[in-house]
Amino acid sequence: MTVKGRSPVFIGADHRGFELKAEIMVFLKKLGHEVIDAGSYDVEPCDYPLIAYEVASQVARFKKGRGILVCMSGIGHSIAANKVPGAYAALCYNKEAAILSRQHNNANILVLGAKFVAHEDLFEIIKVWLATEFEGGRHLRRTKQIAAMEKKLFKDL
16 A cells, blocks of 8 residues: 555545645645545534544554644644554644654654645645654654553553
């Protein structure tokens, strides 16, 4: 399930991000990515946690999986997606945050707030987020600490 050696990009949005999701899907396909749509599939009000869970679960299954979630603010999707072990969702409103989320935090899910991301910046944010690599080094130590916390918490449940 890859295109040009890339893992697929899983994408989801609630009703407030539905229209933007459609634009993002076209953009991703133009970049050569396989795109897997996890919903929603229309503008009817829906429950964002279910969509965030679906994207986060799929991303966590792939070693280099990536996901994008879109809702009005991005906050709810971030909270829900980060409940899935192995999913690291970063809410980014600008290009610099997107770059740092990859370089320092190895985020594998980009969360966008439709109300707060300027449309003229949207595609550049996505492009740099997908292209930016994790720096490792001191950041690897920290991301390993997060993974260890996940293991402990889910072992104790």
